[in-house]
Amino acid sequence: MGRLHHAARSADDAAPPTLRDLLALAPTSDQIVDAARARTLGETRAIWPIAVAVLVFGPIATLGRDLFDRANIGLVFDAGALAALLGLAIWGILTLPVAKARPPHQRIAAIAVLAIGLGVTLSLLLNGAQTLTAAPIRLAAFVSAFGGIIVVAVALHAIRAASIAFAVTLAAMVVVSAGLGLAFLISALLAAIFTAGMLRVASRQLDELATQAAERDADRLASRLVGEFEAHGSGWFWQTDRMGNLTYLTSKVADELKRMGVSPIGERLVNIFRVDSKLAETERTLTFHLSSRTSFSDYSVRPAFDAALDRWWSISGRPILDELGCFQGFIGSGSDLTEKRRAEAEITRLALFDSLTGLANRQRMRLSLEKTLASHRSAPGATSLFLLDLDRFKAVNDTLGHQVGDELLKQVAHRLQRTVGDSGLVGRLGGDEFQVVLPREGDRARLAAMAQDIIAALSEPYFISGTTLSIGCSIGIANAPDHGEDPETLVRNADLALYAAKADGRGIHRFYRPELLAGAQNRKQLEDDLRQALASDEFHLTYQPVVSTADERIVGYEALLRWDHPARGPISPAEFVPVAEECGLIEQIGEWVLRTACAEAAHWPEDVRVAVNVSPIQFANPVLPAIVTSAVAASGIAPHRLELEITEGVFLDESASTDFMFRTLKGIGVRLALDDFGTGYSSLGYLKKAPFDKIKIDQTFVRGAVQPGNRNAAIIKAIVTLAETLGMETTAEGVEQQDEIALIRELGCSHIQGFVYGKPARAGDVAEQLKAAAGRALAIGHRTSRAPRTSILRTARLEIGDEAGNIRIRNISTTGALIDGVDFPAEAVGADVLIELLDNELFAATIRWASDGRAGLQFAEAFDIDRLGQSAPAENRKRTATG
Secondary structure (H helix, E strand, O other): OOOHHHHHOOOOOOOOOOHHHHOOOOOOOOHHHHHHHHHHHHHHHHHHHHHHHHHHHHHHHHHHHOOOOOOOHHHHHHHHHHHHHHHHHHHHHHHOHHHHOOOHHHHHHHHHHHHHHHHHHHHHHHHHHOOOOOHHHHHHHHHHHHHHHHHHHHHOOOOHHHHHHHHHHHHHHHHHHHOOOHHHHHHHHHHHHHHHHHHHHHHHHHHHHHHHHHHHHHHHHHHHHHHHHHHHOOEEEEEEOOOOEEEEEOHHHHHHHHHOOOOOOOOEHHHHEEEOOOOOOOHHHHHHHHHHOOOEEEEEEEEOOOOOOOOOEEEEEEEEEOOOOOEEEEEEEEEEOHHHHHHHHHHHHHHHEOOOOOOEOHHHHHHHHHHHHHHHHHOOOOEEEEEEEEEOHHHHHHHHOHHHHHHHHHHHHHHHHHHHHHHOEEEEEEOOEEEEEEEOOOOHHHHHHHHHHHHHHHHOOEEEOOEEEOOEEEEEEEEEOOOOOOHHHHHHHHHHHHHHHHHOOOOOEEEOOHHHHHHHHHHHHHHHHHHHHOOOOOEEEEEEEEEEOOOOEEEEEEEEEEEEEOOOEEEOHHHHHHHHHHHOOHHHHHHHHHHHHHHHHOOOOOOOEEEEEEOHHHHOOOOHHHHHHHHHHHHOOOHHHEEEEEEHHHHHHOOHHHHHHHHHHHHHOOEEEEEEEOOOOOOHHHHHOOOOOEEEEOHHHHOOOOOOOOOHHHHHHHHHHHHHHOOOEEEEOOOOOHHHHHHHHHHOOOEEEOHHHOOOEOHHHHHHHHHHOOOEOOOOOOOOOOOOOEEEEEEEEEEEOOEEEEEEEEEEOOOEEEEEOOOOOHHHOOOEEEEEEEOOEEEEEEEEEEEOOEEEEEEOOOOOHHHHHOOOOHHHHHHHHHO
C-alpha cells in the first residue's frame, strides 16, 4: 500500500485502496498505518489469552467428565488438541519477540492463515460433539465448541483479515456437515454480509488514517514553519489563560525578558507589555481588550517595567473559545519592531538633520521657524533669522577636494553652534549655506553683536590635513514681525539682506531694508526685460577709441554694449550686465556683441582693431573658440584685428581647461588683452603662462596720478615696466584730462583710452571720425586735472593778516576748498590765509579767485579729507548743539 497521505489529495487524484490494503495484508511505509496495524495486534494480544484458555480447557473439561464414550472421543480430542495448538501458535505470533520483529502485515497474514485452521478445527469439533451418544456430554461438547467459536470470533475482530478468514471458513465447513443445501446458502450469505461489513469498516478506517496522515503532515509542517519562524524570524507567539496570565511565550522573547530581569510565564500580560504611549493608545486599551474578551491587532508595545534597553514589539490577539463557546484565554502573535523603530528614528533624523554636520537641515529649520512664528501669534514677540553664506568656500572645495571641504563644513558647524549656544537653533541648508533661528530676540544691537561674533569665529584659521585654511562669512538678518510674519517672507528678506552683505564686500552683516526688496524686484523686472531685449533689437554698440601715445593715431576701438529700454530709456551696463550674468543670458548677449562688433569693424580701415569684452562665463564655455572663428569668418576681417579683453576673474578657476582655451584662441590668430589689471585676482603668476598681447591698466590707477604725492604714477610705471619686459603693450583706461596724456606718455604706456578723446560713438560716427582727421585723435576736455571735490556745508574760521571771521565751506578737495560768506576785494587774490579745517588746527592756503561772495582757496599742503569725519571746529559743534 502507498503512503496514506496520498489519500488526503482530492478525490479525482486519489487511487481506490486494494483488497490487500483493506485487509492490512499489503506492506506500507506509512507510520500511521503501521501504528494502526500494531494497535489491532495489540488489542488481539490483550484478549487472546482468554481465547487460548477456552480452546485448551473447554474440550479437556468436557472429556474429563465422561471418558466412557470411547467410540467418538478420538475425533473430538484430535480436533480440540489441534484447535488448542493453533490458538497457542497465534499467541506466539502476538507475543514472541521473534514474531513481533516481523512487519505487522506479515503477522496479520500469518494469523489469518491460522484463523482458517481454527475455523476448520472448531467446525469439526462442533460436528464431532453431535456424534457423542450421551446427551449431557453431547450438549456440553457442543456448548464448548460453540463457545470457542464465539470467543475466537470476538478475539479476532480487531484483525479484519483473520476475522473474515475465520467467518468464511466456518461458512465453508457447513458443506462438510450439511452439504450444499439451505444451511450452506444461509451461512454463505451471512459470511458475505460479514465480509462486506468488515471491508466497509476497513475502508472507513483507511480514510480516517489518511486524514490523520494528512493532519499529521500538516501539523509537522506547521510546527516546522512555526519553529523556523520563531527561531529565525522577527515574529513570535503568546497565549494566556482565562485570568490573562501568560502560559506560553516564544522562547527567544521569554529569554530576552528574562535577561531584563522578568520571568514572563505566569505573569499577567499587561504586567509584561504596555502600549507605547507615544502612539494614540494607552495601557487601558490593552487591559480593556483582555477584560472585554475582544480581539486587537498591531498594538505597539514596550516593556511594562523599567528596562535598560529600548525595545518595541507589535502584538495581536484574539480570545480562545472551547467547543461549548466558553472563554479559555487569549492567543496571539507578535513581531519585533525594535529595528523598524530604530530605522524610522534614523529616517526621521536624516529627514530633519544634516547627515554631514549633524545640524538641523532645511526641513527642520522650516518647521522650527513655522512653529516659532505661530507661537508668537498668540504671545507676541520678536524672532530673528540669520542667513549665512561662507566666503571663499568654493575655492577650498575646488582646489583641495570635497573631503577637505566636508571637514571644513563640520568645523564651521561646530564653531557656529558654540557661538550661538542656547540662544537659537542652528541649521545647514545645503552647500555652504547656514541658517540660525533666534526666538524672542529682536534687539538690533544684540543681533549685530552676535553676527559679528559669528563672523569673527568663522574667520579664524582652520587646520585640516596639515593645511591652514581661511574663509569668511557674510550674514543677512531679518526680524519678525517687522520684516515678515510668515516663514517664506522672512527667509526671502533675510536672503536679500545676505545678498546686500555680499555686494557690500563680504565678511559683514546686513539687516533687511525695504529698498532691498525693491532692488530685487527691479532686478527681476530687468531680467524679464533682458530676455526680450535681443529679440526686440534694443541693444546697440558704441565704440571708444584707443589712441597710440606715440603719434596720437587711433589704432582701435573698444566695443561697449548699450541698452535703450523702451520704457526706462538708456540703462547702464553696470546695472544690467551683472543681472545678465546671474540669469544666464550673458553668453547670448556676448555672442551678439562679438558678431556685431566684427561685422561693423569690417567697414573700418584694415589697420584699425576692435576690442570686445569676454566675461568669465563666456571664457569657460568650450564652444567660445568656435563662436569667435564663426564671427571672424562671417565678417571677413583678419583675425588679428579682433582683440578679446579678458578680466582676471578667469584665473579664479585656473585649470588645464583655462590653459587650453588660451592656446586655442591664440591659435585662431586673435589678440588677447588683460582688462582691469590690478583690481581683481592680481596674481603675477598667470602672466608667465597666459599669452596676452596687452595689459589694460585700470582707471583707478590713472585718476589722481597727476596729483602731487599720489602713488598711482609709480604703480603705472611698474606695470608698464613689467609689460615691456614680457613683450606686451599697455593701455591706460579712464584718461579724462589733457595733462594726464602727457603723464601717461611719460610713464611709457603705449596706448590711451578715455573721455579725453571723446565719448563712445556709434558705428556710423566712427567711420566719420576716422575720415575727418586722417585717423588722428583730438584731445578735448580740461587741460589740467584737479582733485575730486566733496560737497559739504561746514562753518570754519578764517584768518587773513590781523583779521579773523567765520566763513562757510561749500566743497573741499585735497588741494583746496570753495568758501562763501565773505566778500574779498580784487586785490585779495593771491593773499595768504589760515583756515581752521579741524578743531584748533589752522591750515595755510592762498586765495586764487574771488567773486560774488565766493572764493577759491588752494592749500599749501595736501589735506586728508578723511580727517573731517573725526573732528569739527568747536564753534561749529557749539552751534550745532544749540540749534
